[in-house]
Each structure stands twice: as structure tokens, then as C-alpha cells.
Amino acid sequence: MRIARFTAEGGMGFGVIEENTIAVVAPHPFGDLEFSGHRFPLQDVRLLSPYLPSKVVAIGKNYAEHAREMGGEPPAEPVIFSKPATAVIGPGEAIAYPQKLSERVDYEGELAVVIGRLCRDVPASRAGEVVLGYTCANDVTARDLQKKDGQWTRAKGFDTFCPLGPWIETEVDPSDLAITTTVNGEVRQESRTSQLIHDVPTLIEYVSQVMTLLPGDVILTGTPAGVGPLEIGDEVTVTVENVGSLTNRVIARD
Structure with a gap:
């Protein structure tokens, strides 16, 4: 559904x-x-974006090859960070490139988990009970600011830096789905969720030990290798097998 x-x-x-x-x-x-x-x-x-969550919890370096392309080794435990709800946009809406502040903005295609009910301390074995479904996500990142700041809040928190959509698919097994990112029709990322270091149930258990999750909250599961820059005028599409495709165009921020 x-x-x-x-x-x-x-x-x-x-x-x-x-x-x-x-x-x-x-x-x-x-x-x-x-x-x-x-x-x-x-x-x-x-x-529109499938929901306006109270929070977006994202996972860093959750594909081994991506961790290495970023200059590190895969982490032993999930690395979590957050994106503000004000970063969320929907399919067809524009990603605003903050030219005055950043010279390098990257795409990061991801599978996103949408939480279906209030929960806390969820064991991995029961994680499916708290999931409403899955959608596509783009964890847009000002890469130069990420390196400059030494932490990720500003780089990943700009308005429009969290496209979600086009809908929530409730009947899909997230364990082995193809995920592809294209820019202007050219494939830039291509992997499968079976390559996640920490799978969806593990992430739900880990995050819910830290914070209460509310209906509509989103967990971004991490991006595969192949991240790269976007330019003004580009059209970027994230496709997750059996879920859908999310397309956004890049414009200059006023």
C-alpha cells in the first residue's frame, strides 16, 4: 500500500x-x-513530502565503501545525527543551493524508514511492529562545511536539504532493495540495502534506546558509495526498488 x-x-x-x-x-x-x-x-x-516529522534521525557511514570513500573505516556502532524538520521537502520541490555559504553540495541517496507509532527501547526482533513503511530520501550535504565544521549540523541542516517521497510504501521488505541515484539521468550511486552495515531493525533498536520516536519520525539509513557534487540546474533522482522514485531540481538559494 x-x-x-x-x-x-x-x-x-x-x-x-x-x-x-x-x-x-x-x-x-x-x-x-x-x-x-x-x-x-x-x-x-x-x-508533498509523505509526512512532516518531528525529527529526522540520520545514520552516517552505514555502507562500508562509502565509509572508505570518506576517508575512514566502517564504524562498529551506528553513527547518528539529526536533520531539522525544516529541511524536509517533497517530490518535485527544489533543493536550494546556498551559494553564499557553500561551494560543494552533494547528493546522498538513501532508504528512509517512517515510524508508525510512539515507541522507545524497541528490540530489533520487534522493530517491524513500529514501522509504518518506507520512502526515498536524499541526505543533501554541504560537504565543504562538513569538513570545515568538524561536525555535521550546519552542513546537513539547510532548508530543503532533506527531500522525502514520493510516498510511504507499507508492504516491502527493506533487507535487500536496490538503491540508485542519478543526476541528469546519469547513474552516480548503485547499491543494495543488503550492504548496510547496520540493518533496519538494528537501527531502530539503537536509535530508540536514545530517544522516543513519534509517529511520522524518519530514520535515514545511510548512503552507499558514489556521493558527489550537485550544480545549479541539475535534476537528481533517488530510486529505491519496490518503493518509488524521488526527483528534485537544484536552484540557487535567494
């Missing part, structure tokens, strides 16, 4: 995508779904 957040004539809401239509769900997509009876042709709506 694909759950989307959308805007259409008459307002904004959540819905389930069924072929070429979207069936409206009220008031939210958590728990037992309540269908309102309204339905829109998919061509008449604009998809």
Missing part, C-alpha cells in the same frame, strides 16, 4: 494511491485507516 500526503483543490490531506487515483484518508495515516469516501484522479493532485 502506498500512502501519500497531497494537496488538491479543496485542501491538503493523506490518501492511499490506487492505480490512477488517490483515496482520501482522514485524519492521518497512523493506526487503522479511515477512508473519507473522497477520491481524486492522481493527475489532479500534487504530492
Whole structure:
């Protein structure tokens, strides 16, 4: 099942995508779904980020080859950091390149986990019980600022630096999915989630030991090798097998 957040004539809401239509769900997509009876042709709506999370928790260096291309060895434990909710944008929205502050902005295609209910201290064996589904993500990063600052908050926290979408896929096994990033149609990243150092259940257990997760919170699982720069005018697409494709264009920040 694909759950989307959308805007259409008459307002904004959540819905389930069924072929070429979207069936409206009220008031939210958590728990037992309540269908309102309204339905829109998919061509008449604009998809937004699947949810506006209270927080985005991201995982660094979670593919061995990416850890090495960044000049380090794979970490023994997950490396966590956060991106502000104000960084979140949806499919088709623009990534704003902060030219006045950065000279190197990179794409990082990732599988994202969307939490389905309030939880804390979740054992890996029960992680699936707290997951609503999965979506595509781009952990956009000002690479020069990341190196300059020695920590990652500013580099990864700019407005528009967390594209998510196009929807939440609830019926997929995250253990071995192809993940591909293209820039202007050229493949730049290509891997599988089976190559994650720390898999999804492990990440949920680790993160939930640190902080309470709320419905709609997002965990970014890490990016594979092949990260590289974006330029103004580029179109970047992150595709996750059996989930979907997320496309955003890069513009200059005002």
C-alpha cells in the first residue's frame, strides 16, 4: 500500500494511491485507516513530502565503501545525527543551493524508514511492529562545511536539504532493495540495502534506546558509495526498488 500526503483543490490531506487515483484518508495515516469516501484522479493532485516529522534521525557511514570513500573505516556502532524538520521537502520541490555559504553540495541517496507509532527501547526482533513503511530520501550535504565544521549540523541542516517521497510504501521488505541515484539521468550511486552495515531493525533498536520516536519520525539509513557534487540546474533522482522514485531540481538559494 502506498500512502501519500497531497494537496488538491479543496485542501491538503493523506490518501492511499490506487492505480490512477488517490483515496482520501482522514485524519492521518497512523493506526487503522479511515477512508473519507473522497477520491481524486492522481493527475489532479500534487504530492508533498509523505509526512512532516518531528525529527529526522540520520545514520552516517552505514555502507562500508562509502565509509572508505570518506576517508575512514566502517564504524562498529551506528553513527547518528539529526536533520531539522525544516529541511524536509517533497517530490518535485527544489533543493536550494546556498551559494553564499557553500561551494560543494552533494547528493546522498538513501532508504528512509517512517515510524508508525510512539515507541522507545524497541528490540530489533520487534522493530517491524513500529514501522509504518518506507520512502526515498536524499541526505543533501554541504560537504565543504562538513569538513570545515568538524561536525555535521550546519552542513546537513539547510532548508530543503532533506527531500522525502514520493510516498510511504507499507508492504516491502527493506533487507535487500536496490538503491540508485542519478543526476541528469546519469547513474552516480548503485547499491543494495543488503550492504548496510547496520540493518533496519538494528537501527531502530539503537536509535530508540536514545530517544522516543513519534509517529511520522524518519530514520535515514545511510548512503552507499558514489556521493558527489550537485550544480545549479541539475535534476537528481533517488530510486529505491519496490518503493518509488524521488526527483528534485537544484536552484540557487535567494
